[in-house]
Amino acid sequence: xxxxxxxxxxxxxxxxxxxxxxxxxxxxxxxxxxxxxxxxxxxxxxxxxxxxxxxxxxxxxxxxxxxxxxxxxxxxxxxxxxxxxxxxxxxxxxxxxxxxxxxxxxxxxxxxxxxxxxxxxxxxxxxxxxxxxxxxxxxxxxxxxxxxxxxxxxxxxxxxxxxxxxxxxxxxxxxxxxxxxxxxxxxxxxxxxxxxxxxxxxxxxxxxxxxxxxxxxxxxxxxxxxxxxxxxxxxxxxxxxxxxxxxxxxxxxxxxxxxxxxxxxxxxxxxxxxxxxxxxxxxxxxxxxxxxxxxxxxxxxxxxxxxxxxxxxxxxxxxxxxxxxxxxxxxxxxxxxxxxxxxxxxxxxxxxxxxxxxxxxxxxxxxxxxxxxxxxxxxxxxxxxxxxxxxxxxxxxxxxxxxxxxxxxxxxxxxxxxxxxxxxxxxxxxxxxxxxxxxxxxxxxxxxxx
Numbered sequence: 001x002x003x004x005x006x007x008x009x010x011x012x013x014x015x016x017x018x019x020x021x022x023x024x025x026x027x028x029x030x031x032x033x034x035x036x037x038x039x040x041x042x043x044x045x046x047x048x049x050x051x052x053x054x055x056x057x058x059x060x061x062x063x064x065x066x067x068x069x070x071x072x073x074x075x076x077x078x079x080x081x082x083x084x085x086x087x088x089x090x091x092x093x094x095x096x097x098x099x100x101x102x103x104x105x106x107x108x109x110x111x112x113x114x115x116x117x118x119x120x121x122x123x124x125x126x127x128x129x130x131x132x133x134x135x136x137x138x139x140x141x142x143x144x145x146x147x148x149x150x151x152x153x154x155x156x157x158x159x160x161x162x163x164x165x166x167x168x169x170x171x172x173x174x175x176x177x178x179x180x181x182x183x184x185x186x187x188x189x190x191x192x193x194x195x196x197x198x199x200x201x202x203x204x205x206x207x208x209x210x211x212x213x214x215x216x217x218x219x220x221x222x223x224x225x226x227x228x229x230x231x232x233x234x235x236x237x238x239x240x241x242x243x244x245x246x247x248x249x250x251x252x253x254x255x256x257x258x259x260x261x262x263x264x265x266x267x268x269x270x271x272x273x274x275x276x277x278x279x280x281x282x283x284x285x286x287x288x289x290x291x292x293x294x295x296x297x298x299x300x301x302x303x304x305x306x307x308x309x310x311x312x313x314x315x316x317x318x319x320x321x322x323x324x325x326x327x328x329x330x331x332x333x334x335x336x337x338x339x340x341x342x343x344x345x346x347x348x349x350x351x352x353x354x355x356x357x358x359x360x361x362x363x364x365x366x367x368x369x370x371x372x373x374x375x376x377x378x379x380x381x382x383x384x385x386x387x388x389x390x391x392x393x394x395x396x397x398x399x400x401x402x403x404x405x406x407x408x409x410x411x412x413x414x415x416x417x418x419x420x421x422x423x424x425x426x427x428x429x430x431x432x433x434x435x436x437x438x439x440x441x442x443x444x445x446x447x448x449x450x
Contacts, residue, residue: 001023001024001029002022002023002024003016003021003022003023003024003057006024006029006032006033006057008057008061009061010096011095011096011097012057012060012061012093012096012097014095014096015092015093015094015095015096015097016093018095019092021053024050024053025049025050025053025054026045026049026205027043027045027049027050027051027054027203027205028050028053028054028057030043030203030205031043031054031055031058031203032054032057032058033058034201034203035054035055035058035059035177035179036058036061036062038177039177039199039200039201040177040178040179040197040198040199040200040201041178041179041180041200041201041202041203042180042181042182042193042197042200042201042202042203043055043179043180043181043182043202043203043204043205044181044182044183044184044185044202044203044204044205044325045181045183045203045204045205049205051151051181052085052086052089052090052151053089053093054181055149055151055179055181056089056090056093057093059073059147059149060090060093060094060097060099063097063099063122063123065098065099066122067120068120068144069118069119069120069121069141070120070141070142070143070144071102071121071122071123071124071140071142071144071145072122072123072144072145072146072147073122073123073124073145073146073147073149074124074126074131074142074145074147074148074149074172075123075124075125075126075149075151076126076127076128076131076148076149076150076151076156076165076168077125077126077127077151077152077156078127078128078152078155078156078159078161079105079127079155080105080106080107080127082151082152083103083104083105083125083126083127084103086103086125086151087101087102087103087125090123090125099122099123100120100121100122100123101121101122101123101124101125102116102117102121102123102124102125103124103125103126104116104117104124104125104126104127104130104131104134105126105127105130106127106129106130106133110130110133110134110137113130113134114134114137114139114140117134117139117140118139124140128156128161128164128165128168129161129164131168132164132167132168135168135171142171142172142173143173144173145172145173145176146173146176146177147176147177147179148172148176148177148178148179149179149180149181150165150178150179150180150181151180151181152181152182152183153180153181153182153189153192154182154183154184154185154186154188154189154301154302155302157186157188157189157192158186158188158275158300158302159275162188162192165192169196178196178197178198178200180192180193180197180200183329184301184302184323184325184326184329185322185323185325185326186301186302186322186323186326187322204325214335214339214340214341215331215334215335215340215341215342215343216340216341216342216343217331217343217344217345217366217367218342218343218344218345218366218367218368218369219344219345219346219347219355219366219367219368219369220344220345220346220347220368220369220370220371221347221348221349221368221371222346222347222348222371223348223349223377223378224348224378224379224380224381224382224385225257225381225382225385226378226380226381226382227371227375227376227377227378228318228319228346229258229261229262230375230376230377230378231346231371231372231375232247232262232316232318232346233262233265234372234374234375235316235344236262236266236296239295241313242295242313242314243295243313244289244292244295244309244311244312244313244314245295245296245297245312245313245314245315245316246289246297246299246309246312246314246315246316246333246334247296247297247298247299247316247318248299248300248301248315248316248317248318248319248321248330249298249299249300249318249319250300250301250319250321250322251300252274252275252276252300254318254319255272255274255298255299255300256272256274257382258298258318259272259298262296262298266295266296268294269294269295269296270294270295270296270298271284271285271288271289271294271296271297271298272285272297272298272299273285273286273297273298273299273300274299274300275300275302285297286309289309290309290310301321301326301329301330309333311339312333312334312341313334313341313342314334314341314342314343314344315330315331315333315334315341315342315343315344316343316344316346317330317331317343317344317345317346318346319346319351320345320346320347320348320351320354320355320358321354321358322354323357324354324357324358324360324361324362325361327345327358327361328361328362330343331343345366
C-alpha cells in the first residue's frame with residue numbers, strides 16, 4: 001500500500017513527497033479511514049510508528065479553509081516536548097495547506113500565549129494544565145472544537161492528569177469526534193474510554209515490530225508475591241546468564257515494594273523507574289542500566305515502553321499484564337537488532353484468563369517450567385492477595401429483627417411526649433397563665449375613671 005491508495009489530496013501528497021514518504025506505516029494505513037469517517041477511535045501502537053501522521057493525515061484532508069478565530073481541532077499531549085514535536089510534524093504536513101497551528105504548554109508566559117490565541121487558529125496542540133488555564137481565562141473558546149485527539153494517553157494518566165482531562169471534557173462540545181492513541185492499555189485508559197467515548201473502533205498494531213522468532217518465552221506458575229521474589233532472587237543470582245535484566249511490574253507501589261525486597265541482596269546492581277520518581281532520578285537510572293553500571297532495572301509499563309536499550313538479556317514479567325498488547329511491548333525490549341532474547345513470565349492461578357488472551361494474540365502457547373526445588377514456597381500474602389471479607393449482605397450473619405438498635409433506650413417520663421392534638425395550646429395556656437392586662441385596651445381607661 002502507498003499513500004496514493006489512501007486517497008489523500010494533492011497538497012498532502014506533495015508534502016509527503018517533499019518528506020520522502022511513500023508508504024504508510026501499519027497504524028497510518030489502519031487508522032486513516034476510521035478517523036476520516038468521523039467515528040470515535042482508539043489506536044494502540046508503539047512510540048515511533050508514525051501516530052502523529054496517522055491522525056493528522058485524515059484530519060487535514062477534511063479540514064476546510066476557515067477564517068474563524070476559534071480552534072476546530074484540539075490535540076492534547078502530556079509534555080511540552082511533545083507539544084513542540086507535534087506542532088513541527090503538523091507544519092511539515094501543512095506546507096501546501098493554508099491553516100493556523102499553535103502549541104501551548106506550561107512553564108512559559110501565559111500572556112504571550114493568550115495573544116497568540118486571540119489572533120485566531122485552526123489547530124491547537126496543548127498540555128492539559130495550560131489548556132485549562134487558557135479556557136478559564138475566557139481568551140480561549142472551545143465551542144467550535146470538532147475533533148479531540150488525546151495522544152500518549154497512558155503517560156498522561158500515569159502523570160496524574162485524569163482530573164484535568166475530565167474538566168476539559170466538561171467544557172468541550174458534546175458533539176465531537178474523539179480520537180485517542182496510546183502505546184499501552186491500562187485500567188485507567190480503559191475506564192476513560194468507557195466513560196467518554198461513544199462506541200469507539202479499536203485499531204491495534206501492538207504486534208508490529210516485535211520479532212517473536214528472536215525471543216524465547218517461558219513461564220512459571222507461582223502462587224504469591226513472596227514466592228515470586230524468592231524465584232526472582234534465585235534466577236538473578238546467576239549473574240553470567242542474567243547479565244542485563246529488565247523486570248516489569250504492574251504499578252508504582254509494586255515497583256517500590258519489589259525494589260525494597262531486592263535492594264537487600266542486589267543493592268549495587270539494582271535501579272528502578274516509575275512516574276513518581278523525579279526526572280533526574282529516572283534519567284540516571286536508565287543511564288546506569290544502559291551503561292551496565294546496574295544489572296537489574298525494575299520498571300512499570302508506561303515508563304519503560306519507549307526504552308531503546310541494547311543487549312537486554314532477559315525481560316522478566318513479575319506479573320501478568322491485563323492487556324495482551326502490554327505483554328508484547330514488554331518482551332519487545334529484548335531480542336532487538338536480530339539478537340536472541342529471553343522472556344520469562346510469572347503467573348498466578350487468577351491470571352489464567354490474561355494468559356489465554358496473550359497466547360491468542362501471539363497465536364502460540366508459552367511453555368510452562370517447574371519452580372526449582374531450592375526456591376522456597378511462601379505462605380505469606382501481601383495486602384492485595386489476602387481475601388477481603390465483606391460484611392454487606394453477609395448471609396451467615398443473622399439479625400434479631402425484634403431487637404432494638406444499638407442506641408435504643410426508653411425515654412424518661414419527663415421527656416416523653418404525648419400528641420395532644422388541638423387541645424395542646426389550651427393546656428399550655430392553663431399552665432402558663434397570661435396577665436389579664438395584656439391585650440385589654442380598656443384596662444388603663446377603667447383605672448383612670450376610678
